[in-house]
Amino acid sequence: MEETNKYAVSSGSSDSGRMSGKQACRAQLFGVFLFVLGLVGGLLIGIYAYHGGKDLEVICKNLPESIQMTPTPATTARPNNQTSAATPRPTPAIGQCQHCHRPEPRQPWTGSHPELFAPLTADEMQAVYNFLVDNNYVHRRGLDEMVTLRTNYAPYMALYARVNVIRGDRMVPDYMEYKVGPLDRPDSITALALVQDGELTFNSRPYDYMETALYERIVTPDFKILEPLTKESFDGAYYPRENNDFAFWYFNGPPGDKGDERETRFIAYLNPLAPNGYDFLEHDFLPLSATIHCPGNVYEDWYIHSYYYLNQGPFANATALMEAYNAGTIRKFAHPKGYRNTILDRHLPDRDVDEPFRPKSRMPPPRAYEPEGPRYSIVGHTVSWMGWEFSATSGQLRGPALFDIKFKGESIAYEIALNEIGVVYGSGSAAQTNIIYTDSSYGIGEYYGIIKTVDCPEHSTLLETSHWDVYLSKPVVHKSICVYEADGQNALWRHKGYEFEGGLRNNFLVVRLSATIDNYDYIIEWHFYLDGKIYTIVSASGYIQGAFWDDQNPFMGTDKSRDSFGYRVNDFTHGQIHDHMFGFKVDLDIAGTNNTMEVVHWKTGDVVTALRSQVPSVNGIPPYFLNNITRYLEYEIIEREAAYSIEMSMPKFWTVVNENKRNKWGAMRGYHIQPLTTAAQTLTDAHPALPALSFTRHHCTVTKRKESEQYLSSTSDVNRLDKPIEHLEKMLEDNEYIRDTDIVNWVTVGFLHLPTSEDSPMTNRVESGFMLKPFNFFDKTAVFDLPAYLNTRGDWRTERPPPFSPCLEPEP
Ligand SMILES: *[C@@H]1O[C@H](CO)[C@@H](O)[C@H](O)[C@H]1NC(C)=O
Ligand SMILES: *[C@@H]1O[C@H](CO)[C@@H](O)[C@H](O)[C@H]1NC(C)=O
Ligand SMILES: *[C@@H]1O[C@H](CO)[C@@H](O)[C@H](O)[C@H]1NC(C)=O
Ligand SMILES: *[C@@H]1O[C@H](CO)[C@@H](O)[C@H](O)[C@H]1NC(C)=O
Numbered sequence: 030m031e032e033t034n035k036y037a038v039s040s041g042s043s044d045s046g047r048m049s050g051k052q053a054c055r056a057q058l059f060g061v062f063l064f065v066l067g068l069v070g071g072l073l074i075g076i077y078a079y080h081g082g083k084d085l086e087v088i089c090k091n092l093p094e095s096i097q098m099t100p101t102p103a104t105t106a107r108p109n110n111q112t113s114a115a116t117p118r119p120t121p122a123i124g125q126c127q128h129c130h131r132p133e134p135r136q137p138w139t140g141s142h143p144e145l146f147a148p149l150t151a152d153e154m155q156a157v158y159n160f161l162v163d164n165n166y167v168h169r170r171g172l173d174e175m176v177t178l179r180t181n182y183a184p185y186m187a188l189y190a191r192v193n194v195i196r197g198d199r200m201v202p203d204y205m206e207y208k209v210g211p212l213d214r215p216d217s218i219t220a221l222a223l224v225q226d227g228e229l230t231f232n233s234r235p236y237d238y239m240e241t242a243l244y245e246r247i248v249t250p251d252f253k254i255l256e257p258l259t260k261e262s263f264d265g266a267y268y269p270r271e272n273n274d275f276a277f278w279y280f281n282g283p284p285g286d287k288g289d290e291r292e293t294r295f296i297a298y299l300n301p302l303a304p305n306g307y308d309f310l311e312h313d314f315l316p317l318s319a320t321i322h323c324p325g326n327v328y329e330d331w332y333i334h335s336y337y338y339l340n341q342g343p344f345a346n347a348t349a350l351m352e353a354y355n356a357g358t359i360r361k362f363a364h365p366k367g368y369r370n371t372i373l374d375r376h377l378p379d380r381d382v383d384e385p386f387r388p389k390s391r392m393p394p395p396r397a398y399e400p401e402g403p404r405y406s407i408v409g410h411t412v413s414w415m416g417w418e419f420s421a422t423s424g425q426l427r428g429p430a431l432f433d434i435k436f437k438g439e440s441i442a443y444e445i446a447l448n449e450i451g452v453v454y455g456s457g458s459a460a461q462t463n464i465i466y467t468d469s470s471y472g473i474g475e476y477y478g479i480i481k482t483v484d485c486p487e488h489s490t491l492l493e494t495s496h497w498d499v500y501l502s503k504p505v506v507h508k509s510i511c512v513y514e515a516d517g518q519n520a521l522w523r524h525k526g527y528e529f530e531g532g533l534r535n536n537f538l539v540v541r542l543s544a545t546i547d548n549y550d551y552i553i554e555w556h557f558y559l560d561g562k563i564y565t566i567v568s569a570s571g572y573i574q575g576a577f578w579d580d581q582n583p584f585m586g587t588d589k590s591r592d593s594f595g596y597r598v599n600d601f602t603h604g605q606i607h608d609h610m611f612g613f614k615v616d617l618d619i620a621g622t623n624n625t626m627e628v629v630h631w632k633t634g635d636v637v638t639a640l641r642s643q644v645p646s647v648n649g650i651p652p653y654f655l656n657n658i659t660r661y662l663e664y665e666i667i668e669r670e671a672a673y674s675i676e677m678s679m680p681k682f683w684t685v686v687n688e689n690k691r692n693k694w695g696a697m698r699g700y701h702i703q704p705l706t707t708a709a710q711t712l713t714d715a716h717p718a719l720p721a722l723s724f725t726r727h728h729c730t731v732t733k734r735k736e737s738e739q740y741l742s743s744t745s746d747v748n749r750l751d752k753p754i755e756h757l758e759k760m761l762e763d764n765e766y767i768r769d770t771d772i773v774n775w776v777t778v779g780f781l782h783l784p785t786s787e788d789s790p791m792t793n794r795v796e797s798g799f800m801l802k803p804f805n806f807f808d809k810t811a812v813f814d815l816p817a818y819l820n821t822r823g824d825w826r827t828e829r830p831p832p833f834s835p836c837l838e839p840e841p
């Protein structure tokens with residue numbers, strides 16, 4: 030593929046940016062934004078607590094003066110009778126306590142060129158779809174049309190208008206990827222095939238609803254056969270769909286070790302919302318599973334085999350299982366009568382009404398607000414705050430992304446984006462053993478939108494994302510990105526000495542997206558610091574994918590609360606172990622695109638060796654060294670593509686520097702990539718998930734930037750473990766020279782998830798991430814252009830952060 034200037038703004042040629050222009054609807058979309066959420070909050074915490082949060086207007090008018098006068102917690106009492114010299118704040122006049130002034134931080138994009146990195150708009154997606162239909166790449170599908178795999182359809186449209194098409198009407202069906210554009214000139218849209226016909230086998234395509242809707246047809250008659258078993262075992266539950274007693278989980282990947290096979294293991298679970306609704310509660314899987322043989326698209330030939338009941342099997346078909354059950358040749362299980370009425374209570378994440386409230390838990394907690402409105406501004410999806418500027422966006426498959434990140438006008442990074450999430454389970458439960466997921470296959474960026482009052486503070490601004498819904502054949506737009514300035518409520522720096530004291534409150538800008546991938550919720554966020562640091566933080570919440578807890582499990586040891594794969598976490602739930610590995614593309618452009626990877630080794634050794642690492646001719650220890658052993662540094666410029674892992678006992682500072690740009694002290698300007706992770710890939714190379722998940726092998730891999738190397742995996746690689754086409758280690762094969770060129774670091778962080786009883790019913794935020802920290806990038810600590818706090822004995826120098834008057838949070 031043609032390589033292009035990645036910063037190019039011209040439409041139609043840039044693959045790394047979007048090819049699209051913006052259409053008129055953009056302004057209208059902005060009109061739809063509403064960002065003030067939730068409740069009217071309190072005033073200052075102290076005021077709220079003092080008055081118990083009653084009528085706010087009245088409280089404002091009757092405030093004791095002492096409370097009105099102390100709006101900032103920054104003043105400190107000092108020993109030695111040094112006054113803290115707090116600058117008197119403007120005292121709000123009686124009755125002045127009004128809603129905070131909140132100028133709108135957002136403006137529509139009005140640039141003469143398209144906003145390069147914004148998500149596709151609904152209109153753009155529709156235009157792509159229309160183009161694909163008009164040119165016979167896909168078939169238009171009416172909602173009333175039967176589900177069939179014998180048409181061509183596009184399950185995804187990703188950022189960059191990369192479109193995947195499942196081609197079910199071909200003699201040999203396959204799976205294609207196209208680049209479609211330019212979107213700003215609907216008359217001249219073209220589609221460029223990114224793979225050869227047939228290169229991606231039909232059987233390696235990701236799962237989607239078009240397929241699982243067909244599964245239903247062959248599962249239904251089998252569950253009619255199994256009805257006596259299901260009724261007896263599962264508290265009277267039976268299935269056909271009208272009753273909705275069961276739901277089925279069809280996604281236990283992979284569907285085979287080879288790309289030309291397709292077998293789908295599925296499990297039944299109870300649907301406590303029947304008959305009125307349905308939601309994912311894979312938490313409570315039943316000990317009844319089987320495999321659907323489902324290659325190709327002649328689904329009349331598909332069949333179900335390998336039934337298991339309480340891990341007993343395989344039975345060739347439902348009849349064989351039913352016969353064994355009736356003959357009493359297999360062990361049976363039965364839920365207690367009435368069990369199904371307890372499921373919602375167990376798993377719906379609502380307050381336990383039997384438990385008393387904790388003291389004061391019904392009082393509103395502290396709140397943050399903006400006394401004079403947001404300190405950031407947003408044009409389209411381009412955010413500016415305190416010297417930072419970047420685009421906050423998302424794509425359908427890979428999810429959250431930042432582009433074109435600048436600080437004080439200098440480039441820091443072209444792209445920091447989630448690229449893939451790999452999850453591998455260890456389980457002893459039929460149909461769940463050896464599960465391997467790559468979450469891009471399920472569309473990380475198919476958000477459901479934010480949860481008001483939970484995901485983000487009320488003073489956030491929300492931006493839209495979009496994705497293509499294959500089943501409905503239409504674009505879906507949600508407010509999924511929240512942007513706000515956080516009060517870290519701690520010090521970014523502080524020093525308190527004899528003659529002076531000072532510090533800077535740690536405010537940072539947050540960009541957050543929360544993705545639901547069936548049972549799990551992933552929260553991806555960035556924190557931009559005043560001193561040039563960027564934190565990338567990932568966390569997981571939601572429902573674990575549990576297994577059935579079988580208390581007669583023959584593979585359980587003497588402790589009957591656990592087995593080789595995890596603990597019992599509820600009456601019938603086993604929490605099986607797995608990991609969550611998040612792979613990010615980190616394309617730093619430190620003061621320009623040509624950068625160099627330098628690893629600084631933090632070492633311990635004898636003094637002569639330490640000195641010789643710089644001056645090889647040294648042959649003795651200078652007399653002023655007390656010991657023969659010392660800490661020292663070794664600097665290693667990385668000439669060729671390479672991969673690194675964290676070794677606690679051999680610390681390394683992974684830095685990206687610009688060899689041509691030096692700071693005032695002569696050091697190469699750079700940034701340090703510091704993982705904040707506790708996990709590493711523990712699977713050995715013998716595991717079939719590697720190399721498809723080769724990005725999980727290392728915490729950091731540096732490659733030359735290429736248009737053709739954008740992804741850590743293909744969305745179908747997990748279904749083609751024997752021959753992944755797009756994995757990280759493939760990028761290393763050419764061993765390219767990478768010094769003083771445009772490089773990308775692929776950073777993988779994550780956690781090992783060992784579910785315990787506290788994961789039932791809900792996993793609470795587990796976190797990992799990495800930090801990008803200036804590394805000789807500035808001449809000094811990059812915060813001394815900001816108003817901060819300083820006191821000196823005798824007041825020869827005092828500084829104060831901006832004063833403010835209290836006000837009420839804006840109305841929702
Ligand atoms: C503390 O300083 C204040 C003002 O400078 C002065 O009025 C007061 O007498 C001092 N108190 C003591 C205990 O030195
Ligand atoms: C079910 O499996 C059994 C055992 O393999 C076999 O004998 C029987 O013919 C199968 N029944 C059907 C309906 O396929
Ligand atoms: C310092 O340590 C090195 C390595 O152990 C050793 O070879 C050398 O003799 C030591 N020198 C002195 C002066 O002890
Ligand atoms: C960056 O390096 C490449 C060689 O890797 C060179 O061709 C190009 O001119 C350099 N660009 C700049 C801006 O220095």
Ligand SMILES: [Cu+2]
Pocket residue numbers: 569573607608609782
């Ligand atoms: Cu987990």
